[in-house]
Amino acid sequence: MPKPTLPKGWNQVSLEQFIELRQLKGEDGVFNHNIDILCTLTDGLPDDFDDIDIADVGEIFKELPWLYTEPSKLYTDRIGKFYLKPMTDLTLGEFIDLEHYFTTDYLQYLPNICALLYRIPEIVEDNVVAKWESTDFKTSSRVHYFLDQPITKMYGVLTEYIKFRDSFITSHKNLMSEQVGEDVNDITDPEEKKEAEREKSSQKWGWEQLIWSMCNGDLTKYDQVINMKLVLVFNFLAMRKELEI
Amino acid sequence: MIQVFDQEIPNKMNELTIEQFEKISQILNNPDFDNIERYVEMFSYLGIKESLWDDYPFSKFVELIKEFNLNSFTPSEAVTSIEMDGYTYEAQLKLSVKETKLIEKIVNTKPNHYLSDVMAIMFKRADLSNTEHFTDAHLKHKSKLFRTQKAELCVPYIVFVTDKIAEYAQANTTQGVESSQS
Numbered sequence: 170m171p172k173p174t175l176p177k178g179w180n181q182v183s184l185e186q187f188i189e190l191r192q193l194k195g196e197d198g199v200f201n202h203n204i205d206i207l208c209t210l211t212d213g214l215p216d217d218f219d220d221i222d223i224a225d226v227g228e229i230f231k232e233l234p235w236l237y238t239e240p241s242k243l244y245t246d247r248i249g250k251f252y253l254k255p256m257t258d259l260t261l262g263e264f265i266d267l268e269h270y271f272t273t274d275y276l277q278y279l280p281n282i283c284a285l286l287y288r289i290p291e292i293v294e295d296n297v298v299a300k301w302e303s304t305d306f307k308t309s310s311r312v313h314y315f316l317d318q319p320i321t322k323m324y325g326v327l328t329e330y331i332k333f334r335d336s337f338i339t340s341h342k343n344l345m346s347e348q349v350g351e352d353v354n355d356i357t358d359p360e361e362k363k364e365a366e367r368e369k370s371s372q373k374w375g376w377e378q379l380i381w382s383m384c385n386g387d388l389t390k391y392d393q394v395i396n397m398k399l400v401l402v403f404n405f406l407a408m409r410k411e412l413e414i
Numbered sequence: 415m416i417q418v419f420d421q422e423i424p425n426k427m428n429e430l431t432i433e434q435f436e437k438i439s440q441i442l443n444n445p446d447f448d449n450i451e452r453y454v455e456m457f458s459y460l461g462i463k464e465s466l467w468d469d470y471p472f473s474k475f476v477e478l479i480k481e482f483n484l485n486s487f488t489p490s491e492a493v494t495s496i497e498m499d500g501y502t503y504e505a506q507l508k509l510s511v512k513e514t515k516l517i518e519k520i521v522n523t524k525p526n527h528y529l530s531d532v533m534a535i536m537f538k539r540a541d542l543s544n545t546e547h548f549t550d551a552h553l554k555h556k557s558k559l560f561r562t563q564k565a566e567l568c569v570p571y572i573v574f575v576t577d578k579i580a581e582y583a584q585a586n587t588t589q590g591v592e593s594s595q596s
Binding site for chain 1 (some may be wrong): 511514516519578579585586
């Protein structure tokens with residue numbers, strides 16, 4: 170069997186392949202893991218490698234040292250018709266969705282994260298986006314576009330977003346509720362238990378409570394609120410808290 | 415064979431079947447048993463009633479265990495052709511990628527019949543194609559047939575495959591991911 174054609178670096182690995190590689194488990198042993206990696210990198214099946222000598226499998230991996238490094242943290246501002254939306258322009262709704270993706274399983278949701286961060290501009294003036302499209306689209310309908318792109322185009326955006334998120338959360342620490350770490354069932358004092366339970370359900374409905382409060386209880390304003398800029402919403406909340414209004 | 419009470423108990427690789435050897439290995443590696451329980455359970459599997467040990471001196475029991483010791487076996491040359499149920503099965507001390515994949519899974523998960531399962535992969539029925547050889551039903555059927563064979567048959571193959579897999583793992587253990595600098 171001729172030697173399989175393999176990527177020479179992360180720039181030849183698509184986002185879809187990257188996710189698959191990171192999700193591979195080594196529980197069936199090193200050899201099985203290596204064959205799974207080869208299948209991912211060549212979009213092949215295990216049977217495709219039946220005629221290769223075992224020693225040759227080891228040799229192939231010696232030519233893939235980049236596989237054990239992280240992809241470059243550089244990223245592109247534009248992928249096809251999609252432009253990278255500045256983090257400071259994110260809306261409350263987009264931030265809530267990103268929080269969901271990052272806290273649930275960021276690897277699985279990588280294409281959705283890209284579909285949220287890379288957007289189609291509505292108006293571009295002098296190569297600068299003057300107006301972004303509305304959030305009225307389904308990220309799932311765009312994920313296929315990003316899955317085919319080289320991981321090096323967007324990998325750095327993830328770390329960039331994490332930096333932005335950390336800095337945002339730190340600067341608005343007083344508005345973020347602390348996680349109830351202890352298991353409520355372990356609390357013996359009835360008063361403390363009641364308080365912890367209240368805190369826990371408050372966390373569960375945290376974003377809904379925030380939107381409800383911003384809508385002043387009028388849910389017809391829901392869309393307007395979630396489309397407001399994240400920074401504006403939190404600055405407004407900070408003001409309300411400071412002035413106790 | 416060793417004499418235990420009034421019974422002859424198989425203790426050599428050319429006396430034990432692969433199935434008996436698998437079962438004994440399971441019992442002796444069972445973490446739920448202490449050292450004595452393990453051997454009582456093993457002798458019980460080989461036909462010695464547990465109650466017979468009640469008045470048996472402990473020092474003699476230890477002697478019996480020493481006598482039973484399975485580790486004194488020297489592997490012989492690998493048998494490369496065997497007839498079972500009217501068919502010829504052939505094997506080579508050689509592993510393809512597919513065989514290695516299947517065997518590595520078995521070696522890592524150690525199912526109850528892992529020795530006979532490995533033998534079922536190594537030995538191919540001479541009149542069948544590779545496609546038929548690897549079907550689940552055929553492998554299961556062959557694994558059952560091999561359980562009735564003497565344990566000495568599997569030793570050279572088990573030594574060979576575990577060596578090969580360990581050798582590969584040692585040379586190709588997955589490295590940790592280095593952080594990118596850019």
